[in-house]
Amino acid sequence: MFRRSAMVALLVPGLAVLAFGFLYPVAATLAAPPDGDPATVARETAALLSDPYLLPVIARTIRVAVVTTAACLLLGFPVAYLISRAPARWAGRLLALAIFPLMLNTVVRTYGWLVLLGSNGLISDVSAALGLGRPQLLYTETAINLGLVQLFLPIMILSCYSSLSQQDPRLEEAARGLGASPGRAFRQVVLPLAMPGALVGCTLVFAGAVTAFTTPQLLGGARERILSTLLYSRVNVSLDWPAASAVALVMTVLVLAVSVLSGRLTPKGSAQ
Amino acid sequence: MANTAETAAAPGTPVVRLDGVSREYGKASGAFAAVSDLSLDVPRGSFTTLLGPSGCGKTTTLRMIAGFVRPTSGRILLEGADATSTPPEKRNIGMVFQSYALFPHMTLRDNVAFGLRTRRIAKPEVLRRAGEALELVGLSHLADRRPAQLSGGQQQRVALARAVAVRPSVLLLDEPLSNLDARLRVQMRQELLRVQRETGLTAVLVTHDQDEALELSDHLVIMNGGRLEQQGAPREVFPAPANRFVAEFLGYQNFLTVPGHGPVTVRPEHTRLLADGEAAGGDGVLLDAQVRGVTYQGSHCLVEVAAASGDGEATLHCLHPGDDVRPGARVRIALPHRHLVALAGGAGTEDR
Numbered sequence: 164m165f166r167r168s169a170m171v172a173l174l175v176p177g178l179a180v181l182a183f184g185f186l187y188p189v190a191a192t193l194a195a196p197p198d199g200d201p202a203t204v205a206r207e208t209a210a211l212l213s214d215p216y217l218l219p220v221i222a223r224t225i226r227v228a229v230v231t232t233a234a235c236l237l238l239g240f241p242v243a244y245l246i247s248r249a250p251a252r253w254a255g256r257l258l259a260l261a262i263f264p265l266m267l268n269t270v271v272r273t274y275g276w277l278v279l280l281g282s283n284g285l286i287s288d289v290s291a292a293l294g295l296g297r298p299q300l301l302y303t304e305t306a307i308n309l310g311l312v313q314l315f316l317p318i319m320i321l322s323c324y325s326s327l328s329q330q331d332p333r334l335e336e337a338a339r340g341l342g343a344s345p346g347r348a349f350r351q352v353v354l355p356l357a358m359p360g361a362l363v364g365c366t367l368v369f370a371g372a373v374t375a376f377t378t379p380q381l382l383g384g385a386r387e388r389i390l391s392t393l394l395y396s397r398v399n400v401s402l403d404w405p406a407a408s409a410v411a412l413v414m415t416v417l418v419l420a421v422s423v424l425s426g427r428l429t430p431k432g433s434a435q
Numbered sequence: 436m437a438n439t440a441e442t443a444a445a446p447g448t449p450v451v452r453l454d455g456v457s458r459e460y461g462k463a464s465g466a467f468a469a470v471s472d473l474s475l476d477v478p479r480g481s482f483t484t485l486l487g488p489s490g491c492g493k494t495t496t497l498r499m500i501a502g503f504v505r506p507t508s509g510r511i512l513l514e515g516a517d518a519t520s521t522p523p524e525k526r527n528i529g530m531v532f533q534s535y536a537l538f539p540h541m542t543l544r545d546n547v548a549f550g551l552r553t554r555r556i557a558k559p560e561v562l563r564r565a566g567e568a569l570e571l572v573g574l575s576h577l578a579d580r581r582p583a584q585l586s587g588g589q590q591q592r593v594a595l596a597r598a599v600a601v602r603p604s605v606l607l608l609d610e611p612l613s614n615l616d617a618r619l620r621v622q623m624r625q626e627l628l629r630v631q632r633e634t635g636l637t638a639v640l641v642t643h644d645q646d647e648a649l650e651l652s653d654h655l656v657i658m659n660g661g662r663l664e665q666q667g668a669p670r671e672v673f674p675a676p677a678n679r680f681v682a683e684f685l686g687y688q689n690f691l692t693v694p695g696h697g698p699v700t701v702r703p704e705h706t707r708l709l710a711d712g713e714a715a716g717g718d719g720v721l722l723d724a725q726v727r728g729v730t731y732q733g734s735h736c737l738v739e740v741a742a743a744s745g746d747g748e749a750t751l752h753c754l755h756p757g758d759d760v761r762p763g764a765r766v767r768i769a770l771p772h773r774h775l776v777a778l779a780g781g782a783g784t785e786d787r
Contacts, residue, residue, distance in 0.1 A: 331536055333534050333536035334536050334538060336501075336503055336523070336530075336532075337530065337537075337538070337597075338538075338549065339502075339503075339522070339523040340501055340503075340523050340524070340526075340528055340529070340530040340598075340607075341524075341529075341549050341550030341597070341598075341601060342524045342525075342550050342553035342554055342601065343524055343549070343553045347553065351549075352538055355540050356539065430540065
């Protein structure tokens, strides 16, 4: 056990990193953008929120993040459940397999998708061979969704697994013994108890999908902009820093809103 | 509360019948049999205990009765009907787990009502019966609490209430007292017995604790290595263990071969230690022995001796009322015929 003063001392390095690495840049971006005053950011934000070209970008960002989160949850939860109920000697190997994609560089992974989805890619070739023509796969919202789901699935699996593996498997048996069908036992016992992990997973994936850059840049390109790729082009192409600050502000608000919502949804006292 | 199950079969039918049940694990080569060819009846209204060391197959047997484990061969009959492949939720069982397995996200009332709600019982009836079950274990006043706010003993009582609330055909108790501290464990035995008597339910208890088994059960089943070693009423089994394994498990320590008797066992309190020249008195077997050690226990001494028996030297533990023997002394041990328990040869010893 640490004494209180020692505890406070341990907090200092982490807080310092947060203050200088996160809080200061955010405050600086909003309050004193590199060339302009706070009023410029406010004006740019208002412009962004009323620009008929940019509003669809915000809508697409939300859509992509929601679809990615939902798909990761639907695909990841069953995998996490199976791993948590697998015999111990299998669980470790399956988990390692599930998170293996995290060890690959994002650019490498995304180029895999380029090869698959490209106009001379595997899917396109198969489609053409079947006489269905060559559909546009690359630089679509679907391509972004595919890439992001693959990118974030391991995170969702890990989050759900952390909740599920803490569950006493006897709880499910107790429910079955009391007359609940496997479906009912899952809905009324397994699922509610796994909610905290699933919500953490959803928050992480949503925030990740909103802020991911490499994947939407390579798979969506300039054709299917989302906020993160828009931000990049504002900074590096049009060199419009106040506008970039406005985009960053909208992104931050979006992620904060979802994480507050997730906190509200987490059942009180759900920690086991 | 009503007696036994709502679908009571004929009075003579055993509530549970295991008919040549085996459960093997692993592939055909090197398969391991947790339970081998076990046949067993659980009499209606009985408190039956499966007793044995860890790995003897008692828990697997209970889990097969519950339906969580499918036998690899043999049949399981519940209330006279073949239930071998019936899923747990259709078996009308009430199970209490060692880990309690209370639903942490539900109040005690909802925990107890869970089994009633799966049974399509009208809501007022569900609440009434959940209340009754909590009343039975003396926890009505905590109905709105969550399991985490309770002590271990209270949690186990809720688990018991949850299991009996559904009026199961059979109450299955999987080492329910093992997680409690020693004092509470002894208290909870009587609580278990009271609830079983008041509800009139048939109970099957799994335990490795012989005291618990002797105190609670009216039908004792002793298992070892996946097989049944001996069964019967505790009062029949305890004084007459069938073989060395059962005898050792029930706490017998003296094993020897006596000419004319073969392998026998005898309890320390039934031996008499005779000083040099003292008359034996009465019929019995007399053995020459040398005292190895003396443990003073107040009202008596526990004397360990090396005695010459039919198959060489045997170590015997004798209860001696005096404190007049010392290590090294030459003595004679009298073993009355009526206290010698003949054991079936071989079985059990090497399995331990």
